Amino acid sequence: MPVSPTPEFQPEFPYRIAFDAACAIVDAVAGERRLGTQPLALSRAHGHVLAQDVVASMPQPPFDNSAMDGFALRHADLVDGETTLRLVGEQFAGPAGGLAVEAGECLRITTGAPLPPGADTVVMKENVSIEGERIRVRIAPRPGQHVRRAGEDTRAGDRLLCAGDVLSPSRIALAASQGLAQLEVARRPTVAVFATGDELVEPGMALQPGQIYNSNREQLMGLLRAEGLEPVAFPTLPDDPARITSALRHAGEAFDLVVTCGGVSAGEKDHLPALLQARGRVRLWKVMMKPGMPVLLAEGDTLGPALFLCLPGNPVSVLATWLALGRRLVDGMQGRGPRPARRARLAAAWTKNHERLEFLRGRWTLDADGISRVEPNPADGSHRMQAAADSDVLIVLEAGARDYAEGDVVGIVPY
Ligand SMILES: Nc1nc2c(c(=O)[nH]1)N[C@H]1C(S)=C(S)[C@@H](COP(=O)(O)OP(=O)(O)OC[C@H]3O[C@@H](n4cnc5c(N)ncnc54)[C@H](O)[C@@H]3O)O[C@H]1N2
Numbered sequence: 001m002p003v004s005p006t007p008e009f010q011p012e013f014p015y016r017i018a019f020d021a022a023c024a025i026v027d028a029v030a031g032e033r034r035l036g037t038q039p040l041a042l043s044r045a046h047g048h049v050l051a052q053d054v055v056a057s058m059p060q061p062p063f064d065n066s067a068m069d070g071f072a073l074r075h076a077d078l079v080d081g082e083t084t085l086r087l088v089g090e091q092f093a094g095p096a097g098g099l100a101v102e103a104g105e106c107l108r109i110t111t112g113a114p115l116p117p118g119a120d121t122v123v124m125k126e127n128v129s130i131e132g133e134r135i136r137v138r139i140a141p142r143p144g145q146h147v148r149r150a151g152e153d154t155r156a157g158d159r160l161l162c163a164g165d166v167l168s169p170s171r172i173a174l175a176a177s178q179g180l181a182q183l184e185v186a187r188r189p190t191v192a193v194f195a196t197g198d199e200l201v202e203p204g205m206a207l208q209p210g211q212i213y214n215s216n217r218e219q220l221m222g223l224l225r226a227e228g229l230e231p232v233a234f235p236t237l238p239d240d241p242a243r244i245t246s247a248l249r250h251a252g253e254a255f256d257l258v259v260t261c262g263g264v265s266a267g268e269k270d271h272l273p274a275l276l277q278a279r280g281r282v283r284l285w286k287v288m289m290k291p292g293m294p295v296l297l298a299e300g301d302t303l304g305p306a307l308f309l310c311l312p313g314n315p316v317s318v319l320a321t322w323l324a325l326g327r328r329l330v331d332g333m334q335g336r337g338p339r340p341a342r343r344a345r346l347a348a349a350w351t352k353n354h355e356r357l358e359f360l361r362g363r364w365t366l367d368a369d370g371i372s373r374v375e376p377n378p379a380d381g382s383h384r385m386q387a388a389a390d391s392d393v394l395i396v397l398e399a400g401a402r403d404y405a406e407g408d409v410v411g412i413v414p415y
């Protein structure tokens with residue numbers, strides 16, 4: 001039988017490891033499990049991870065054009081005071097009409113219209129009086145004013161987007177401006193979600209004494225969907241090794257990633273560690289973090305090609321381990337670039353009563369000076385769902401540190 005964790009337990013896989021070591025393992029596993037790429041129409045690309053650099057094939061703007069509705073003119077024609085110019089035609093946004101501006105002339109022009117040859121400046125409509133075939137420039141523009149130069153935004157050959165970028169609306173717009181109809185993106189992992197535990201009852205059903213509602217499943221589904229994934233939830237598994245093995249084997253064959261919650265610690269009914277030691281290949285078990293210490297990551301091996309990420313059952317542990325490690329895993333599988341580190345000042349002093357790295361819940365606010373602050377929630381137990389719901393960030397309290405003063409800068413992980 002697979003070993004259970006006793007003081008003598010010395011497994012061949014990383015066990016009870018520092019958070020940084022866990023991150024390195026997660027990164028390595030994700031690198032080994034990099035997903036393929038697929039071309040995706042721009043209309044479907046939002047939120048996907050770009051798998052190719054995008055290089056400009058043309059300048060942006062592609063031609064000199066007007067930034068205002070008004071009149072295109074030659075700045076050298078303007079005299080001190082008011083200048084009268086002959087209006088010789090019009091150039092609207094759209095195909096270039098082939099008209100040029102000669103000395104003493106101007107053309108009516110609209111925003112985005114190509115600047116006609118000869119013109120170098122645009123005067124806005126509001127600063128001009130129109131008198132039949134002539135205009136009187138009442139307020140003179142500066143030389144080159146209201147002209148958007150070809151290539152002033154980007155030049156042909158510039159790298160516009162990098163592999164690993166997440167496709168935001170602005171980035172998709174940039175690709176569209178180059179005429180690209182589709183982009184090569186990382187395939188997203190398919191994910192199966194299981195809750196385990198004999199005590200669990202689905203919301204909407206009646207509770208018997210000793211039972212609780214399954215709150216983790218919808219939490220996990222939401223966390224996964226927030227990453228653009230389309231997780232599939234399976235019926236809750238009882239604490240029965242044969243049933244768990246059967247269900248995980250089916251999911252292990254069909255999905256890239258199987259996420260479970262519960263049954264991963266040291267109790268008599270915590271079957272997942274033994275099962276994954278016997279049937280899979282454990283890559284890490286137990287990370288020196290609070291909450292979420294019992295988290296386990298394994299390759300499926302005889303359970304199928306999927307990765308298995310087993311999160312501890314406490315609801316706040318699910319939140320913390322998903323955000324700190326699970327999300328990192330799916331980011332890495334898609335080749336996503338690192339997420340920006342965010343920081344805030346503690347709005348209140350905090351003392352940690354242990355040496356472990358802690359992901360404490362807190363509320364992110366701005367103080368009267370607009371400085372980012374975070375208010376720690378004192379209900380720090382991993383079962384304290386109200387505190388998690390009242391909060392919107394995890395506050396990163398470093399390993400080794402104990403006493404934090406009000407105003408100390410801490411890392412935060414928004415959720
Ligand atoms: N002797 C030890 N006991 C425990 C350890 C340990 O190292 N040695 N670790 C503790 C820590 S830390 C955590 S976290 C929990 C994690 O245990 P499991 O992953 O085995 O989770 P369960 O025991 O199945 O459940 C823990 C807790 O969460 C509730 N739960 C489970 N699933 C759900 C769900 N879907 N929705 C809502 N709530 C759920 C469950 O009823 C338990 O109360 O172990 C500690 N013990």
Ligand code: MOO
Pocket residue numbers: 289290291292293294312314316317381382
């Ligand atoms: O570390 Mo466990 O995840 O707190 O209760």
